Amino acid sequence: MDFEFSEEHKMFQAMVRDFCAREIEPHAAEWDESEVFPYDLIKKMAGAGLCGVHFPEKYGGSGDEITFTIAAEEICRACAGIGVAYLVSLGLAMYPVVMHGSEEQKQHYIPRVIDGTIVAFALTEAMAGSDVAALETKYTRDGDHYILNGQKMFISNAAEADFVTTFATKDKSLGYRGISAFVVEKGTKGFSVGKLERKMGLHPASVAELIFDDCRVPAGNMLGEEGKGFRIALEGIDASRVSIAAQALGIARAAYDAAVAYAKERRQFGAELARLQAIQWMIADMATDIDAARLLTYRAAWQTMKDKHAPPKEAAMAKVFASEAAHRVCHKAVQIFGGYGYTRDFAVERYYRDQRITEIYEGTSEMQRWTIARQVLGVK
Ligand SMILES: Cc1cc2nc3c(=O)[nH]c(=O)nc-3n(C[C@H](O)[C@H](O)[C@H](O)COP(=O)(O)OP(=O)(O)OC[C@H]3O[C@@H](n4cnc5c(N)ncnc54)[C@H](O)[C@@H]3O)c2cc1C
Numbered sequence: 001m002d003f004e005f006s007e008e009h010k011m012f013q014a015m016v017r018d019f020c021a022r023e024i025e026p027h028a029a030e031w032d033e034s035e036v037f038p039y040d041l042i043k044k045m046a047g048a049g050l051c052g053v054h055f056p057e058k059y060g061g062s063g064d065e066i067t068f069t070i071a072a073e074e075i076c077r078a079c080a081g082i083g084v085a086y087l088v089s090l091g092l093a094m095y096p097v098v099m100h101g102s103e104e105q106k107q108h109y110i111p112r113v114i115d116g117t118i119v120a121f122a123l124t125e126a127m128a129g130s131d132v133a134a135l136e137t138k139y140t141r142d143g144d145h146y147i148l149n150g151q152k153m154f155i156s157n158a159a160e161a162d163f164v165t166t167f168a169t170k171d172k173s174l175g176y177r178g179i180s181a182f183v184v185e186k187g188t189k190g191f192s193v194g195k196l197e198r199k200m201g202l203h204p205a206s207v208a209e210l211i212f213d214d215c216r217v218p219a220g221n222m223l224g225e226e227g228k229g230f231r232i233a234l235e236g237i238d239a240s241r242v243s244i245a246a247q248a249l250g251i252a253r254a255a256y257d258a259a260v261a262y263a264k265e266r267r268q269f270g271a272e273l274a275r276l277q278a279i280q281w282m283i284a285d286m287a288t289d290i291d292a293a294r295l296l297t298y299r300a301a302w303q304t305m306k307d308k309h310a311p312p313k314e315a316a317m318a319k320v321f322a323s324e325a326a327h328r329v330c331h332k333a334v335q336i337f338g339g340y341g342y343t344r345d346f347a348v349e350r351y352y353r354d355q356r357i358t359e360i361y362e363g364t365s366e367m368q369r370w371t372i373a374r375q376v377l378g379v380k
Helices: 007-034 040-045 065-078 079-090 096-098 103-114 172-178 229-265 278-308 314-342 346-357 365-376
Strands: 121-122 137-141 145-156 164-170 180-186 191-196 207-218
Touching: 007 040, 007 065, 007 079, 007 346, 040 079, 065 079, 065 229, 065 278, 079 121, 079 145, 079 229, 079 346, 096 103, 096 180, 096 229, 121 145, 145 164, 145 180, 145 191, 145 314, 164 172, 164 207, 164 229, 172 180, 180 207, 191 346, 229 278, 229 314, 229 346, 278 314, 314 346, 314 365
Parallel strands: 121 164
Antiparallel strands: 137 145, 145 207, 164 180, 191 207
């Protein structure tokens, strides 16, 4: 048993930390305030080799799932709003292509992401949130095209993405068996971005509706076999949950580092806060939560790499634990900062807001527990 990263992973971690300290962290508060997406940064990330990690070498990639998890953790520690754009582009939105795309589709789409193209994953609809099989976006065949009609909501990267992986049903009465997966390019007639959501956190990245109105996509844009879209979506989400666990871990570390530094510096009753047992216990619980979240997250990443697919139970355990641990850590960090922690002058306020979504998207905590319980109990 070995809890150490390999030398290559350590070197990658040092490189990405250095990149984040120079290019991301100093601007995170400004991007949070302006809510403007820094396109230049993604190009810099691609230039530094950060957008190829975990894609097969054959298509220009490098690294593995551990490398991707390290990148997700470090980028989200610096700015979770940039982190979500990054990990949806490389992970959630691209797993359907990497796992089920044809050779031609992989050759076409993977190098574009490695070069810094932003991608979205559009599954959720107004009546299909946790219950994804209830989706209503419809497709019909018309010669060598498919025609998509419907509306997606809460789509990360919706405004910035150059293409989107999405899901539609041939016939809702077929249930999950009617669902197929597609790639739709920005600029396709009948495809547009709808209302932008005003969110609590993750401000630099957009979340919006996507509208398909008689949107004609070439038949070659179907991903995987017809009728297998539900499985394709779930497999992608299972894998991607590990990167959301890494996102939560990154945010928790940022909050913890800030709280430890503040506790050593701030003086009340003639001594540093760090000398008060109440504060020490909070710090001890934060450190323990972070360690446990790290172990579960990297175990799930390691299993994904080893088995070539994400383990549903372990990915769900990592996601539910890391996101709820981040919740506890950010809550305590604001508490340690006292009134200052409630102001926008200190980053713990942003971490507190950014963390909250990790318990909701890519399956709520309740859905993760359902997944774990079904596997443990062997029930459907
Ligand atoms: C900022 C943001 C970014 C997002 N990005 C994307 C994206 O890129 N792509 C995408 O497709 N979607 C995205 N989503 C959608 C997100 O995945 C859904 O919001 C989430 O899956 C929950 O669905 P819902 O909001 O419809 O909640 P609902 O499904 O209506 O759930 C409401 C509550 O009921 C609980 N609940 C529901 N069913 C059960 C059950 N069977 N057992 C126990 N409890 C249950 C839930 O846990 C939750 O607490 C995003 C959402 C947000 C807010």
